[in-house]
Amino acid sequence: MPSSPRSSITRISSTLAIGFVAAALAACSGTGDALGEPAEANDDVVVQQEQPQQDDGANPGDSDVDDDGVAGAADDADGGNAIILPARTIDATVYVGGLEYTIGEVRVLDLDDEAGRLPQRTHGLQVDIDVEAFNPTDSQSMVNLMATLSWVDPESGLLHQGFGSPPQGAGVPGGGRANLALEYQVDGMEVDTFSLESAALRFGNEGQHAAVVPLGDEGELKSKFPHFQEQMVGVTVELEDVSWTIDEAFIGYNHGNSRLGDDQVLLEIAYTFANDSEHQQCHYRGDGQNFELLHTATGIGTTDLGTERCVRSGAQEQWRTGFLLPSDGFTGTWTLTVNQDYQDGPASMQDLNAQVEVEVIDNPLSIAEWPTR
Structure with a gap:
Protein backbone atom coordinates (compact mmCIF):
# COMPACT_ATOMS: atom_id res chain seq x y z
CA MET A 1 0.00 0.00 0.00
CA PRO A 2 1.35 3.52 -0.71
CA SER A 3 2.60 5.42 2.29
CA SER A 4 0.87 8.65 3.23
CA PRO A 5 2.50 12.01 2.46
CA ARG A 6 2.44 12.71 6.23
CA SER A 7 4.63 9.75 7.14
CA SER A 8 6.86 9.88 4.07
CA ILE A 9 7.89 13.51 4.15
CA THR A 10 11.57 12.80 3.90
CA ARG A 11 13.09 10.04 1.89
CA ILE A 12 15.42 12.28 -0.05
CA SER A 13 15.72 15.43 2.02
CA SER A 14 14.91 14.04 5.44
CA THR A 15 17.38 11.18 5.49
CA LEU A 16 18.82 13.01 8.42
CA ALA A 17 21.81 12.30 10.58
CA ILE A 18 20.60 10.82 13.87
CA GLY A 19 22.28 11.91 16.98
CA PHE A 20 23.58 15.14 18.27
CA VAL A 21 26.49 16.91 16.62
CA ALA A 22 28.70 18.80 19.02
CA ALA A 23 29.88 22.19 17.89
CA ALA A 24 32.98 23.02 19.90
CA LEU A 25 34.66 25.79 18.03
CA ALA A 26 37.80 27.53 19.22
CA ALA A 27 37.60 31.32 19.33
CA CYS A 28 38.90 32.83 16.14
CA SER A 29 38.79 36.10 14.26
CA GLY A 30 38.79 37.20 10.64
CA THR A 31 37.11 39.48 8.19
CA GLY A 32 33.68 38.79 6.84
CA ASP A 33 30.26 40.27 6.29
CA ALA A 34 28.09 37.14 6.24
CA LEU A 35 26.37 38.13 9.45
CA GLY A 36 25.85 41.80 8.70
CA GLU A 37 27.95 44.91 8.31
CA PRO A 38 30.20 45.97 11.21
CA ALA A 39 28.39 48.08 13.77
CA GLU A 40 29.38 51.68 14.24
CA ALA A 41 29.24 51.41 18.02
CA ASN A 42 28.87 48.65 20.58
CA ASP A 43 25.78 50.00 22.30
CA ASP A 44 25.03 46.67 24.00
CA VAL A 45 28.13 46.52 26.15
CA VAL A 46 28.08 48.74 29.24
CA VAL A 47 31.65 49.28 30.39
CA GLN A 48 32.36 50.29 33.95
CA GLN A 49 34.31 53.51 34.20
CA GLU A 50 36.07 55.26 37.11
CA GLN A 51 33.85 58.04 38.41
CA PRO A 52 34.84 61.12 40.41
CA GLN A 53 33.52 61.49 43.96
CA GLN A 54 30.15 63.21 43.93
CA ASP A 55 29.27 66.01 46.34
CA ASP A 56 25.73 64.76 46.94
CA GLY A 57 26.95 61.71 48.83
CA ALA A 58 25.70 59.26 46.22
CA ASN A 59 27.73 56.10 45.74
CA PRO A 60 29.40 56.41 42.31
CA GLY A 61 29.34 52.62 42.02
CA ASP A 62 25.54 52.34 42.19
CA SER A 63 24.09 50.76 39.02
CA ASP A 64 20.99 52.00 37.29
CA VAL A 65 18.85 51.22 34.26
CA ASP A 66 18.41 53.66 31.40
CA ASP A 67 15.27 54.20 29.33
CA ASP A 68 16.30 51.41 26.95
CA GLY A 69 16.56 48.86 29.74
CA VAL A 70 20.37 48.71 29.63
CA ALA A 71 21.78 48.31 33.13
CA GLY A 72 24.62 50.53 34.27
CA ALA A 73 27.72 48.81 35.70
CA ALA A 74 28.98 49.16 39.24
CA ASP A 75 32.70 49.85 39.53
CA ASP A 76 34.80 46.89 40.58
CA ALA A 77 36.81 47.40 43.74
CA ASP A 78 40.00 47.28 41.70
CA GLY A 79 38.72 49.63 39.01
CA GLY A 80 38.15 46.91 36.36
CA ASN A 81 35.57 47.05 33.59
CA ALA A 82 32.54 44.82 34.24
CA ILE A 83 30.26 43.92 31.34
CA ILE A 84 26.56 44.09 32.24
CA LEU A 85 23.96 43.29 29.58
CA PRO A 86 20.23 42.81 30.11
CA ALA A 87 18.72 39.46 29.12
CA ARG A 88 16.76 39.58 25.88
CA THR A 89 14.17 37.30 24.28
CA ILE A 90 14.67 36.55 20.58
CA ASP A 91 11.59 34.42 19.69
CA ALA A 92 12.83 33.38 16.22
CA THR A 93 12.46 29.90 14.69
CA VAL A 94 14.64 28.05 12.19
CA TYR A 95 14.34 24.64 10.51
CA VAL A 96 17.39 22.40 10.86
CA GLY A 97 17.67 18.66 10.24
CA GLY A 98 13.95 17.94 10.39
CA LEU A 99 13.34 19.86 13.64
CA GLU A 100 12.20 23.41 14.31
CA TYR A 101 14.32 25.34 16.82
CA THR A 102 12.95 28.44 18.52
CA ILE A 103 15.54 30.73 20.12
CA GLY A 104 14.29 32.10 23.42
CA GLU A 105 16.12 34.08 26.09
CA VAL A 106 19.77 35.13 25.72
CA ARG A 107 21.83 35.97 28.82
CA VAL A 108 25.39 37.31 28.97
CA LEU A 109 27.38 36.74 32.16
CA ASP A 110 30.71 38.36 33.04
CA LEU A 111 32.51 35.43 34.66
CA ASP A 112 35.46 37.48 35.88
CA ASP A 113 33.20 40.05 37.52
CA GLU A 114 31.14 37.35 39.24
CA ALA A 115 34.30 35.70 40.56
CA GLY A 116 35.81 38.99 41.73
CA ARG A 117 38.81 38.65 39.43
CA LEU A 118 38.64 42.06 37.81
CA PRO A 119 40.65 43.88 36.57
CA GLN A 120 42.22 40.57 35.47
CA ARG A 121 40.61 38.92 32.44
CA THR A 122 40.93 35.13 32.61
CA HIS A 123 37.49 33.60 32.09
CA GLY A 124 35.74 36.18 29.89
CA LEU A 125 32.01 36.03 29.17
CA GLN A 126 29.45 33.27 29.08
CA VAL A 127 26.51 33.47 26.66
CA ASP A 128 23.55 31.26 27.63
CA ILE A 129 20.80 30.69 25.07
CA ASP A 130 17.50 28.91 25.71
CA VAL A 131 16.24 26.84 22.77
CA GLU A 132 13.03 24.86 22.25
CA ALA A 133 13.10 22.00 19.74
CA PHE A 134 9.83 20.99 18.06
CA ASN A 135 9.36 17.83 16.01
CA PRO A 136 6.67 18.46 13.35
CA THR A 137 6.66 14.87 12.07
CA ASP A 138 4.94 11.71 13.31
CA SER A 139 8.07 9.81 14.32
CA GLN A 140 10.78 10.43 16.90
CA SER A 141 13.78 12.45 15.79
CA MET A 142 17.11 13.13 17.47
CA VAL A 143 18.59 16.59 17.78
CA ASN A 144 21.10 17.19 15.00
CA LEU A 145 22.49 20.61 15.75
CA MET A 146 25.71 22.40 14.88
CA ALA A 147 25.39 26.02 16.01
CA THR A 148 28.11 28.67 15.93
CA LEU A 149 28.02 31.97 17.83
CA SER A 150 29.61 34.82 15.86
CA TRP A 151 29.83 38.59 16.24
CA VAL A 152 31.55 41.54 14.58
CA ASP A 153 34.01 43.73 16.48
CA PRO A 154 32.50 47.24 16.19
CA GLU A 155 35.95 48.82 16.18
CA SER A 156 37.91 46.64 13.75
CA GLY A 157 35.07 45.05 11.76
CA LEU A 158 36.62 41.61 12.30
CA LEU A 159 34.39 38.55 12.67
CA HIS A 160 34.84 36.58 15.91
CA GLN A 161 33.46 33.27 17.14
CA GLY A 162 32.71 31.94 20.60
CA PHE A 163 33.26 28.34 21.62
CA GLY A 164 31.00 26.02 23.53
CA SER A 165 29.70 22.53 24.14
CA PRO A 166 26.38 21.04 23.00
CA PRO A 167 23.49 20.33 25.34
CA GLN A 168 22.69 16.74 26.21
CA GLY A 169 19.25 15.45 25.37
CA ALA A 170 17.22 12.50 24.19
CA GLY A 171 15.13 12.23 21.05
CA VAL A 172 12.15 14.47 20.44
CA PRO A 173 8.92 12.46 19.95
CA GLY A 174 6.71 13.09 16.96
CA GLY A 175 4.66 16.22 17.59
CA GLY A 176 6.61 16.84 20.80
CA ARG A 177 8.91 19.52 22.17
CA ALA A 178 12.15 19.54 24.15
CA ASN A 179 14.01 22.32 25.96
CA LEU A 180 17.71 22.73 25.18
CA ALA A 181 20.39 25.04 26.52
CA LEU A 182 23.27 26.38 24.42
CA GLU A 183 26.31 27.77 26.24
CA TYR A 184 29.17 29.70 24.65
CA GLN A 185 32.37 31.21 26.04
CA VAL A 186 33.92 34.50 24.95
CA ASP A 187 37.63 34.35 25.72
CA GLY A 188 38.94 36.92 28.21
CA MET A 189 41.24 38.35 25.53
CA GLU A 190 38.23 39.02 23.26
CA VAL A 191 35.78 40.54 25.73
CA ASP A 192 36.38 44.06 24.39
CA THR A 193 35.41 42.86 20.88
CA PHE A 194 32.04 41.40 21.88
CA SER A 195 28.90 43.01 20.47
CA LEU A 196 25.51 41.46 21.14
CA GLU A 197 23.96 43.78 18.54
CA SER A 198 25.98 42.12 15.76
CA ALA A 199 25.96 38.61 17.26
CA ALA A 200 24.19 35.75 15.50
CA LEU A 201 23.71 32.01 15.76
CA ARG A 202 24.56 30.11 12.59
CA PHE A 203 23.23 26.57 12.22
CA GLY A 204 25.36 24.67 9.73
CA ASN A 205 28.29 25.57 7.52
CA GLU A 206 28.77 28.89 5.78
CA GLY A 207 27.96 28.54 2.08
CA GLN A 208 25.62 25.58 2.60
CA HIS A 209 22.21 27.14 3.26
CA ALA A 210 23.00 27.79 6.92
CA ALA A 211 20.10 28.94 9.07
CA VAL A 212 20.94 32.22 10.86
CA VAL A 213 19.31 33.88 13.87
CA PRO A 214 20.46 37.43 14.71
CA LEU A 215 20.69 38.02 18.47
CA GLY A 216 20.69 41.80 18.07
CA ASP A 217 19.24 44.34 15.67
CA GLU A 218 21.79 43.67 12.94
CA GLY A 219 21.72 40.84 10.43
CA GLU A 220 18.94 38.93 8.67
CA LEU A 221 16.94 35.94 9.90
CA LYS A 222 17.38 32.95 7.60
CA SER A 223 14.85 30.38 8.78
CA LYS A 224 15.40 27.81 5.99
CA PHE A 225 11.89 26.41 6.19
CA PRO A 226 10.93 24.24 3.20
Whole structure:
Protein backbone atom coordinates (compact mmCIF):
# COMPACT_ATOMS: atom_id res chain seq x y z
CA MET A 1 0.00 0.00 0.00
CA PRO A 2 1.35 3.52 -0.71
CA SER A 3 2.60 5.42 2.29
CA SER A 4 0.87 8.65 3.23
CA PRO A 5 2.50 12.01 2.46
CA ARG A 6 2.44 12.71 6.23
CA SER A 7 4.63 9.75 7.14
CA SER A 8 6.86 9.88 4.07
CA ILE A 9 7.89 13.51 4.15
CA THR A 10 11.57 12.80 3.90
CA ARG A 11 13.09 10.04 1.89
CA ILE A 12 15.42 12.28 -0.05
CA SER A 13 15.72 15.43 2.02
CA SER A 14 14.91 14.04 5.44
CA THR A 15 17.38 11.18 5.49
CA LEU A 16 18.82 13.01 8.42
CA ALA A 17 21.81 12.30 10.58
CA ILE A 18 20.60 10.82 13.87
CA GLY A 19 22.28 11.91 16.98
CA PHE A 20 23.58 15.14 18.27
CA VAL A 21 26.49 16.91 16.62
CA ALA A 22 28.70 18.80 19.02
CA ALA A 23 29.88 22.19 17.89
CA ALA A 24 32.98 23.02 19.90
CA LEU A 25 34.66 25.79 18.03
CA ALA A 26 37.80 27.53 19.22
CA ALA A 27 37.60 31.32 19.33
CA CYS A 28 38.90 32.83 16.14
CA SER A 29 38.79 36.10 14.26
CA GLY A 30 38.79 37.20 10.64
CA THR A 31 37.11 39.48 8.19
CA GLY A 32 33.68 38.79 6.84
CA ASP A 33 30.26 40.27 6.29
CA ALA A 34 28.09 37.14 6.24
CA LEU A 35 26.37 38.13 9.45
CA GLY A 36 25.85 41.80 8.70
CA GLU A 37 27.95 44.91 8.31
CA PRO A 38 30.20 45.97 11.21
CA ALA A 39 28.39 48.08 13.77
CA GLU A 40 29.38 51.68 14.24
CA ALA A 41 29.24 51.41 18.02
CA ASN A 42 28.87 48.65 20.58
CA ASP A 43 25.78 50.00 22.30
CA ASP A 44 25.03 46.67 24.00
CA VAL A 45 28.13 46.52 26.15
CA VAL A 46 28.08 48.74 29.24
CA VAL A 47 31.65 49.28 30.39
CA GLN A 48 32.36 50.29 33.95
CA GLN A 49 34.31 53.51 34.20
CA GLU A 50 36.07 55.26 37.11
CA GLN A 51 33.85 58.04 38.41
CA PRO A 52 34.84 61.12 40.41
CA GLN A 53 33.52 61.49 43.96
CA GLN A 54 30.15 63.21 43.93
CA ASP A 55 29.27 66.01 46.34
CA ASP A 56 25.73 64.76 46.94
CA GLY A 57 26.95 61.71 48.83
CA ALA A 58 25.70 59.26 46.22
CA ASN A 59 27.73 56.10 45.74
CA PRO A 60 29.40 56.41 42.31
CA GLY A 61 29.34 52.62 42.02
CA ASP A 62 25.54 52.34 42.19
CA SER A 63 24.09 50.76 39.02
CA ASP A 64 20.99 52.00 37.29
CA VAL A 65 18.85 51.22 34.26
CA ASP A 66 18.41 53.66 31.40
CA ASP A 67 15.27 54.20 29.33
CA ASP A 68 16.30 51.41 26.95
CA GLY A 69 16.56 48.86 29.74
CA VAL A 70 20.37 48.71 29.63
CA ALA A 71 21.78 48.31 33.13
CA GLY A 72 24.62 50.53 34.27
CA ALA A 73 27.72 48.81 35.70
CA ALA A 74 28.98 49.16 39.24
CA ASP A 75 32.70 49.85 39.53
CA ASP A 76 34.80 46.89 40.58
CA ALA A 77 36.81 47.40 43.74
CA ASP A 78 40.00 47.28 41.70
CA GLY A 79 38.72 49.63 39.01
CA GLY A 80 38.15 46.91 36.36
CA ASN A 81 35.57 47.05 33.59
CA ALA A 82 32.54 44.82 34.24
CA ILE A 83 30.26 43.92 31.34
CA ILE A 84 26.56 44.09 32.24
CA LEU A 85 23.96 43.29 29.58
CA PRO A 86 20.23 42.81 30.11
CA ALA A 87 18.72 39.46 29.12
CA ARG A 88 16.76 39.58 25.88
CA THR A 89 14.17 37.30 24.28
CA ILE A 90 14.67 36.55 20.58
CA ASP A 91 11.59 34.42 19.69
CA ALA A 92 12.83 33.38 16.22
CA THR A 93 12.46 29.90 14.69
CA VAL A 94 14.64 28.05 12.19
CA TYR A 95 14.34 24.64 10.51
CA VAL A 96 17.39 22.40 10.86
CA GLY A 97 17.67 18.66 10.24
CA GLY A 98 13.95 17.94 10.39
CA LEU A 99 13.34 19.86 13.64
CA GLU A 100 12.20 23.41 14.31
CA TYR A 101 14.32 25.34 16.82
CA THR A 102 12.95 28.44 18.52
CA ILE A 103 15.54 30.73 20.12
CA GLY A 104 14.29 32.10 23.42
CA GLU A 105 16.12 34.08 26.09
CA VAL A 106 19.77 35.13 25.72
CA ARG A 107 21.83 35.97 28.82
CA VAL A 108 25.39 37.31 28.97
CA LEU A 109 27.38 36.74 32.16
CA ASP A 110 30.71 38.36 33.04
CA LEU A 111 32.51 35.43 34.66
CA ASP A 112 35.46 37.48 35.88
CA ASP A 113 33.20 40.05 37.52
CA GLU A 114 31.14 37.35 39.24
CA ALA A 115 34.30 35.70 40.56
CA GLY A 116 35.81 38.99 41.73
CA ARG A 117 38.81 38.65 39.43
CA LEU A 118 38.64 42.06 37.81
CA PRO A 119 40.65 43.88 36.57
CA GLN A 120 42.22 40.57 35.47
CA ARG A 121 40.61 38.92 32.44
CA THR A 122 40.93 35.13 32.61
CA HIS A 123 37.49 33.60 32.09
CA GLY A 124 35.74 36.18 29.89
CA LEU A 125 32.01 36.03 29.17
CA GLN A 126 29.45 33.27 29.08
CA VAL A 127 26.51 33.47 26.66
CA ASP A 128 23.55 31.26 27.63
CA ILE A 129 20.80 30.69 25.07
CA ASP A 130 17.50 28.91 25.71
CA VAL A 131 16.24 26.84 22.77
CA GLU A 132 13.03 24.86 22.25
CA ALA A 133 13.10 22.00 19.74
CA PHE A 134 9.83 20.99 18.06
CA ASN A 135 9.36 17.83 16.01
CA PRO A 136 6.67 18.46 13.35
CA THR A 137 6.66 14.87 12.07
CA ASP A 138 4.94 11.71 13.31
CA SER A 139 8.07 9.81 14.32
CA GLN A 140 10.78 10.43 16.90
CA SER A 141 13.78 12.45 15.79
CA MET A 142 17.11 13.13 17.47
CA VAL A 143 18.59 16.59 17.78
CA ASN A 144 21.10 17.19 15.00
CA LEU A 145 22.49 20.61 15.75
CA MET A 146 25.71 22.40 14.88
CA ALA A 147 25.39 26.02 16.01
CA THR A 148 28.11 28.67 15.93
CA LEU A 149 28.02 31.97 17.83
CA SER A 150 29.61 34.82 15.86
CA TRP A 151 29.83 38.59 16.24
CA VAL A 152 31.55 41.54 14.58
CA ASP A 153 34.01 43.73 16.48
CA PRO A 154 32.50 47.24 16.19
CA GLU A 155 35.95 48.82 16.18
CA SER A 156 37.91 46.64 13.75
CA GLY A 157 35.07 45.05 11.76
CA LEU A 158 36.62 41.61 12.30
CA LEU A 159 34.39 38.55 12.67
CA HIS A 160 34.84 36.58 15.91
CA GLN A 161 33.46 33.27 17.14
CA GLY A 162 32.71 31.94 20.60
CA PHE A 163 33.26 28.34 21.62
CA GLY A 164 31.00 26.02 23.53
CA SER A 165 29.70 22.53 24.14
CA PRO A 166 26.38 21.04 23.00
CA PRO A 167 23.49 20.33 25.34
CA GLN A 168 22.69 16.74 26.21
CA GLY A 169 19.25 15.45 25.37
CA ALA A 170 17.22 12.50 24.19
CA GLY A 171 15.13 12.23 21.05
CA VAL A 172 12.15 14.47 20.44
CA PRO A 173 8.92 12.46 19.95
CA GLY A 174 6.71 13.09 16.96
CA GLY A 175 4.66 16.22 17.59
CA GLY A 176 6.61 16.84 20.80
CA ARG A 177 8.91 19.52 22.17
CA ALA A 178 12.15 19.54 24.15
CA ASN A 179 14.01 22.32 25.96
CA LEU A 180 17.71 22.73 25.18
CA ALA A 181 20.39 25.04 26.52
CA LEU A 182 23.27 26.38 24.42
CA GLU A 183 26.31 27.77 26.24
CA TYR A 184 29.17 29.70 24.65
CA GLN A 185 32.37 31.21 26.04
CA VAL A 186 33.92 34.50 24.95
CA ASP A 187 37.63 34.35 25.72
CA GLY A 188 38.94 36.92 28.21
CA MET A 189 41.24 38.35 25.53
CA GLU A 190 38.23 39.02 23.26
CA VAL A 191 35.78 40.54 25.73
CA ASP A 192 36.38 44.06 24.39
CA THR A 193 35.41 42.86 20.88
CA PHE A 194 32.04 41.40 21.88
CA SER A 195 28.90 43.01 20.47
CA LEU A 196 25.51 41.46 21.14
CA GLU A 197 23.96 43.78 18.54
CA SER A 198 25.98 42.12 15.76
CA ALA A 199 25.96 38.61 17.26
CA ALA A 200 24.19 35.75 15.50
CA LEU A 201 23.71 32.01 15.76
CA ARG A 202 24.56 30.11 12.59
CA PHE A 203 23.23 26.57 12.22
CA GLY A 204 25.36 24.67 9.73
CA ASN A 205 28.29 25.57 7.52
CA GLU A 206 28.77 28.89 5.78
CA GLY A 207 27.96 28.54 2.08
CA GLN A 208 25.62 25.58 2.60
CA HIS A 209 22.21 27.14 3.26
CA ALA A 210 23.00 27.79 6.92
CA ALA A 211 20.10 28.94 9.07
CA VAL A 212 20.94 32.22 10.86
CA VAL A 213 19.31 33.88 13.87
CA PRO A 214 20.46 37.43 14.71
CA LEU A 215 20.69 38.02 18.47
CA GLY A 216 20.69 41.80 18.07
CA ASP A 217 19.24 44.34 15.67
CA GLU A 218 21.79 43.67 12.94
CA GLY A 219 21.72 40.84 10.43
CA GLU A 220 18.94 38.93 8.67
CA LEU A 221 16.94 35.94 9.90
CA LYS A 222 17.38 32.95 7.60
CA SER A 223 14.85 30.38 8.78
CA LYS A 224 15.40 27.81 5.99
CA PHE A 225 11.89 26.41 6.19
CA PRO A 226 10.93 24.24 3.20
CA HIS A 227 8.93 26.03 0.52
CA PHE A 228 5.69 24.06 0.31
CA GLN A 229 4.18 23.91 -3.20
CA GLU A 230 0.46 23.54 -2.53
CA GLN A 231 -0.43 24.56 -6.07
CA MET A 232 1.35 21.46 -7.42
CA VAL A 233 -0.61 18.98 -5.29
CA GLY A 234 -3.09 17.06 -7.44
CA VAL A 235 -1.39 17.86 -10.77
CA THR A 236 -1.66 14.71 -12.94
CA VAL A 237 0.24 13.59 -16.03
CA GLU A 238 -1.62 10.95 -18.06
CA LEU A 239 -0.23 8.67 -20.73
CA GLU A 240 -2.40 5.96 -22.25
CA ASP A 241 -3.83 4.14 -19.19
CA VAL A 242 -1.14 5.05 -16.68
CA SER A 243 -0.84 8.27 -14.69
CA TRP A 244 1.41 10.15 -12.28
CA THR A 245 -0.27 12.39 -9.66
CA ILE A 246 1.71 14.78 -7.43
CA ASP A 247 0.85 14.20 -3.76
CA GLU A 248 3.35 16.59 -2.18
CA ALA A 249 6.05 18.97 -3.39
CA PHE A 250 8.45 21.35 -1.67
CA ILE A 251 11.71 23.21 -2.12
CA GLY A 252 14.37 22.06 0.36
CA TYR A 253 18.08 22.37 0.98
CA ASN A 254 19.31 18.77 1.39
CA HIS A 255 20.15 16.07 -1.12
CA GLY A 256 20.29 12.84 0.84
CA ASN A 257 22.55 13.36 3.84
CA SER A 258 24.34 16.30 2.23
CA ARG A 259 23.49 19.98 2.61
CA LEU A 260 23.40 21.73 -0.76
CA GLY A 261 25.50 24.75 -1.57
CA ASP A 262 23.89 28.17 -1.46
CA ASP A 263 23.53 28.20 -5.27
CA GLN A 264 21.16 25.20 -5.45
CA VAL A 265 17.87 23.99 -3.96
CA LEU A 266 16.04 20.69 -4.26
CA LEU A 267 12.51 20.38 -5.58
CA GLU A 268 11.28 17.16 -4.01
CA ILE A 269 8.10 15.52 -5.26
CA ALA A 270 6.04 12.67 -3.82
CA TYR A 271 3.83 11.16 -6.51
CA THR A 272 1.47 8.24 -7.11
CA PHE A 273 2.19 6.04 -10.14
CA ALA A 274 -1.13 4.37 -11.09
CA ASN A 275 -1.07 1.54 -13.61
CA ASP A 276 -4.49 0.74 -15.07
CA SER A 277 -3.05 -1.09 -18.06
CA GLU A 278 -3.07 -4.84 -18.62
CA HIS A 279 0.71 -5.10 -18.24
CA GLN A 280 3.40 -4.20 -15.74
CA GLN A 281 4.77 -0.70 -16.34
CA CYS A 282 8.31 0.29 -15.42
CA HIS A 283 10.36 3.46 -15.24
CA TYR A 284 13.67 3.55 -17.08
CA ARG A 285 16.73 2.57 -15.06
CA GLY A 286 19.05 5.23 -13.64
CA ASP A 287 18.86 8.92 -12.82
CA GLY A 288 17.69 11.51 -15.31
CA GLN A 289 15.69 9.09 -17.45
CA ASN A 290 12.07 9.52 -16.43
CA PHE A 291 11.26 13.14 -15.55
CA GLU A 292 12.40 16.45 -17.00
CA LEU A 293 11.80 20.06 -15.97
CA LEU A 294 12.23 23.02 -18.32
CA HIS A 295 11.72 26.63 -17.21
CA THR A 296 9.45 28.23 -19.79
CA ALA A 297 10.98 31.72 -19.39
CA THR A 298 14.70 31.11 -18.84
CA GLY A 299 15.14 27.84 -20.71
CA ILE A 300 16.93 26.28 -17.71
CA GLY A 301 16.47 22.53 -17.77
CA THR A 302 17.08 19.71 -15.31
CA THR A 303 16.33 15.99 -14.97
CA ASP A 304 15.28 13.76 -12.09
CA LEU A 305 17.56 12.35 -9.40
CA GLY A 306 16.12 8.86 -9.66
CA THR A 307 13.05 6.94 -8.47
CA GLU A 308 11.62 3.46 -8.08
CA ARG A 309 10.88 1.31 -11.14
CA CYS A 310 7.91 -1.00 -11.70
CA VAL A 311 4.19 -1.12 -10.91
CA ARG A 312 2.22 -4.27 -11.65
CA SER A 313 -1.01 -4.22 -13.64
CA GLY A 314 -3.96 -2.75 -11.74
CA ALA A 315 -1.80 -1.41 -8.89
CA GLN A 316 -0.46 1.93 -7.78
CA GLU A 317 2.61 2.97 -5.81
CA GLN A 318 3.67 6.19 -4.11
CA TRP A 319 7.28 7.13 -4.79
CA ARG A 320 9.52 10.18 -4.63
CA THR A 321 11.90 11.97 -6.94
CA GLY A 322 13.73 15.28 -6.95
CA PHE A 323 15.26 17.99 -9.13
CA LEU A 324 18.19 20.32 -8.45
CA LEU A 325 17.21 23.91 -9.28
CA PRO A 326 19.11 27.22 -9.09
CA SER A 327 18.50 29.07 -5.82
CA ASP A 328 18.01 32.41 -7.56
CA GLY A 329 15.74 31.10 -10.32
CA PHE A 330 13.52 28.29 -9.06
CA THR A 331 10.25 30.24 -9.15
CA GLY A 332 8.05 30.47 -12.24
CA THR A 333 6.44 28.12 -14.75
CA TRP A 334 8.14 24.82 -15.54
CA THR A 335 7.20 22.17 -18.10
CA LEU A 336 7.22 18.74 -16.48
CA THR A 337 7.80 15.89 -18.93
CA VAL A 338 7.32 12.21 -18.07
CA ASN A 339 9.15 9.67 -20.25
CA GLN A 340 7.79 6.13 -20.18
CA ASP A 341 8.87 2.84 -21.71
CA TYR A 342 5.23 1.86 -22.14
CA GLN A 343 4.47 -1.84 -22.42
CA ASP A 344 1.44 -2.45 -24.65
CA GLY A 345 1.88 -6.20 -25.11
CA PRO A 346 3.76 -9.25 -23.77
CA ALA A 347 6.85 -8.30 -25.78
CA SER A 348 5.92 -4.89 -27.18
CA MET A 349 7.22 -1.55 -25.84
CA GLN A 350 6.72 2.05 -26.89
CA ASP A 351 8.88 5.03 -25.95
CA LEU A 352 6.21 7.59 -24.99
CA ASN A 353 6.13 10.90 -23.13
CA ALA A 354 3.57 13.37 -21.80
CA GLN A 355 3.82 16.92 -20.46
CA VAL A 356 2.13 19.31 -18.05
CA GLU A 357 2.98 22.79 -16.79
CA VAL A 358 3.57 23.41 -13.08
CA GLU A 359 4.15 26.58 -11.06
CA VAL A 360 6.93 26.75 -8.46
CA ILE A 361 6.57 29.53 -5.88
CA ASP A 362 8.55 31.07 -3.04
CA ASN A 363 6.47 29.94 -0.05
CA PRO A 364 8.49 29.03 3.06
CA LEU A 365 6.23 27.43 5.70
CA SER A 366 6.63 25.61 8.96
CA ILE A 367 5.93 21.97 8.24
CA ALA A 368 3.11 22.08 10.78
CA GLU A 369 1.46 24.69 8.53
CA TRP A 370 1.49 22.48 5.42
CA PRO A 371 -2.04 21.63 4.23
CA THR A 372 -1.00 17.97 3.79
CA ARG A 373 0.29 17.60 7.36
